Amino acid sequence: MINHPKCLSTGHATRGPHMKMLRRIFLLLQHGTIACGKKLPYPGRLASIHLITLYSVTFFFLLPALCYQMRHSIYFLENLKDRDQQIEMFNAENDKRIQQANLYLQNVYKAGGNSAETQGLGNTDTLISEMDKQAIPHFLNEQEPRVDIAITIISVSRNRHKFDSYEPRYLTQTVWHYLHLLSRPDAQHRSVKLFLCNVDNDPATYHELLNLSSIVHTFQRFPNKFEFHINVFEKEKQDYVYCLNAxxxxxxxFVLLVEDDSLPRDELFPVMNYVLDYFASDKKGHKTTLMFPDKWYMKLYHPERLLGYWSMEIERIPELASLSLLFGLLVICLYQCLGLRVTIFTNINATWFFLSLYFCLVFIAIGRQNLLELRRLSKYFFMLTPAPSCCTPAILYPSAGAKAVVDYLSATHCKASFAKDMALEEMRYKLGMKAYLLQPNLFRHIGLYSSLRTKILSPSVV
Structure with missing residues (x-):
């Protein structure tokens, strides 16, 4: 499910201007340093040559060699392939995940006393790590006495051979990944219950979900085939309200409401539990009531193409400036340790400026999205920022916040120019509700086949 159309902008369409801008800045800097260097005494000329060499080697040799396969960097070459090639590669990765999911889910069905072959999961000769055959895992138990986090996957059938014969089976992949993550020890910190929410208007023909509903508790919005005559954005909002209320x-x-093409990452539960624990404790470490306000929500996914420095979110420009200044200062310290300050650089302020500018351009060239990946090294490195307005593939609500969203959206009408993510943003301002974004993303968006716009999206915007 894809949200408001304003968020759909091709990722590679903007890289050309960015690359040209970077080259112009470099040429301007080059001419400026040469002109200044000619008027400077010998140490100044040496510094000018040193900087030109540093910039040239970095931006024309080193970074192109390192970043040509890094998505969201200005050197990324994958977008040179045509759209059909990109879709073929995207679906090839999708097929690998489907195969892994089928192998894993066979064991879950066996654990529940069902036959994988009769449930339409297909045959396989090899099984990956087996689950406990004695009992259904606690997160699938219908009699679960206490639920800390309810994970509900909103799902609707995709493609139905409208565009081609490919079956993406996104729901199968997400269920597999949740079951795998929930069976790990680092997910046992809170009681979690997994749900499916079938909002397909022809549920009897949605065989993928029907097969999975034998092991995962399912909410069914329409008992029989239903012909709706409302705007598709309004139906999407009504589906969202139904699943949240259920x-x-x-x-x-808490309710973690996710769309079926949002694949959870391996660090989902350790990071999410850490964040909730952090805000549930005071400075002395004693457990108290949540330090969050009563009504809030936290986005666990934001489109990666909108996470760069060019999105101009309020916290990103100071972030870029502070990182650049810090690394510039570190290099100056390194030069001093190596004894190069006197022989090369005579003006410490000018040196700091050029080195900070150097790192600023390096970070822009690499892409903020790629730098964010370094934060995955530890759950302590993730950061919480104000949430942008777009989008809703994965949002964590406390119970009070979820009830407020149900009440507000139930009284709101959505349309093409006012999708549910915009309605949530409007609610934030009217009710004074807090919204947060956890970065980097704890989910991957794998939905190439859009159920909202009934078309195949460009892989560059997925």
Whole structure:
């Protein structure tokens, strides 16, 4: 499910201007340093040559060699392939995940006493790591007494051979990944219950979900085939409200409402639990009530193409400036340790400026999205920022916040120019509700086949 159309902008369309801008800045800097260097005494000329060499080697040799396969860098070459090639590669990766999911889910069905072959999961000769055959995992238990986090996957059938014969099976992949993550020890910190929410208007023909509903508790919006005559954005909003309200019927402390083409990353539960623990403790470390306000929500995914420095979110320009100044200062310290300050650089302020500018351009060239990946080294490195307005593939709500969203959206009408993510943004301002974004993303968006716009999206915007 893809949100408001304003968020759909091709990732590679903007890289050309960025690359040209970077080259212009470099040429301007080059001419400026040469002109200044000619008027400077010998140490100044030496510094000018040193800087030109540093910039040239970095931006024309080193970074192109290192970043040509890094998506979101200005050197990324994958977008040179035509759209059909990109779709073929995207679906090839999708097929690998489907195969892994089928192998894993066979064991889950066996654990529940069902036959994988009769449930339409297909045959396989090899099984990956086996689950406990004695009992259904606790997160699939219908009698779960307490639910801290209700994870509800909103799902609707895709493609139905409207565009081609390919079956993306996104729901199968996401269920597999949740079951795999929930069976790990680092997910046992809180009681978690997994749900499916079928909002397909012809549920009897949605065989992928019907197969999975035998092991995962399912909310069914339409018992029979239903012909809706409302705007598709309004139906999407109504589906969202239904699934959120159905999740609240289990009285969870939190509801994680996700779309079926949002694949959770391996660090989902350790990071999410750490964030909730952090805001549930005071400075002395004693458990107290949540330090969050009563009504809030936290986005665990934001489109990667909108996470760069060029998106101009309020916190990103100071972030870029502070990182550049810090690394510039570190290099100056390195020069001093090596004894190069006197022989090469005579003006410490000018040196700091040019080195900071150098790192600023390096970070822009690499891409903020790629720098964010370094934060995955530890759950302590993730950061919480104000949430942008777009989009809703994965949002964590406390129960009070979820109820407020249900009440507000139920009284709001959505349309093409006012999708549910915009309605949530409007609610934030009217109710004074807090919204956060956890970075980097804890989910991957794998939905190439859009159920909202009934078309195949460009891989560059997925």
């Amino acid at each position: 999740s609240l019927s289990w009285n969870p402390s």
